[in-house]
Amino acid sequence: MLRRRLTPLLVPMPEVVHIFRIRPRPRPRVLHSGRVAAKDELGRRGEQLAAEHLEQTAGLTVLTRNWRCAEGELDIVATDATADTVIFCEVKTRSGIGYGTPFEAVTQGKRRKLRRLGLLWLTENRIRSYPAMRFDVVGVLLPPDGPPRIEHRAQAF
Numbered sequence: 519m520l521r522r523r524l525t526p527l528l529v530p531m532p533e534v535v536h537i538f539r540i541r542p543r544p545r546p547r548v549l550h551s552g553r554v555a556a557k558d559e560l561g562r563r564g565e566q567l568a569a570e571h572l573e574q575t576a577g578l579t580v581l582t583r584n585w586r587c588a589e590g591e592l593d594i595v596a597t598d599a600t601a602d603t604v605i606f607c608e609v610k611t612r613s614g615i616g617y618g619t620p621f622e623a624v625t626q627g628k629r630r631k632l633r634r635l636g637l638l639w640l641t642e643n644r645i646r647s648y649p650a651m652r653f654d655v656v657g658v659l660l661p662p663d664g665p666p667r668i669e670h671r672a673q674a675f
Contacts, residue, residue, distance in 0.1 A: 564611025564658035564666075565593055571656065571668045572596055578605060585639055592635050594656075603650040606636045608674075611658040620657030621671065629653070629675045 565583065572578045578596040581604075585592045594607035608628070610620035636651055655674040659667040 560613060560660060561609075561611050564660060565609045567658055567660075567666055567668055568607065568609040568656040568670075569594055571670060572607065576670055576672075587635070587638055587642070589638060590631055590635050592632070592639060595639060603652055604636070604640065604645070605652045605654055606632060606639070607654045607656055608632055609656045609658065611660060613660050613662060615659070620659065621655055621669075621674070624655050624674070 569580050569583060572594065573580055577599055579599075579601075581595045581597055582592075583594050585595060592606055593609040596605045596607060597603065598605065608624055610623045612618075612620050612623075632653055636653070640649075640651075652673055653675050655671045657669045657671070659669075661667075
């Protein structure tokens, strides 16, 4: 039997390599129609009810609402009557419990993110001393056929 020796086929390569700079395409600008999605309206209404509840029932003073930075958003930043504790409140609003309670939506990843956002808020607002921080969750249930139910869990995590 004849054995043939297989040699790889050599293909000549070009000596000049062109490197192209790929620029990302600009996204087309979409004009906002002015209409608000139902879930956004539900969330906005829940945050309003939560802020009122915190001021009237829990005795907190709301410092800011919907604070945003590149990392995310804090729903409500408040302080207590003695003004020595900064309270970061996450508001979760649901129209029913088919997808779980509002409190079940605050996952471990969300908690981690809220802690980081709290420190960023303190940094941006140039709080000189390191105040006590507290992270609360306010669950708002807005059933279509009944009155709203608001539950505030202080020191939720």
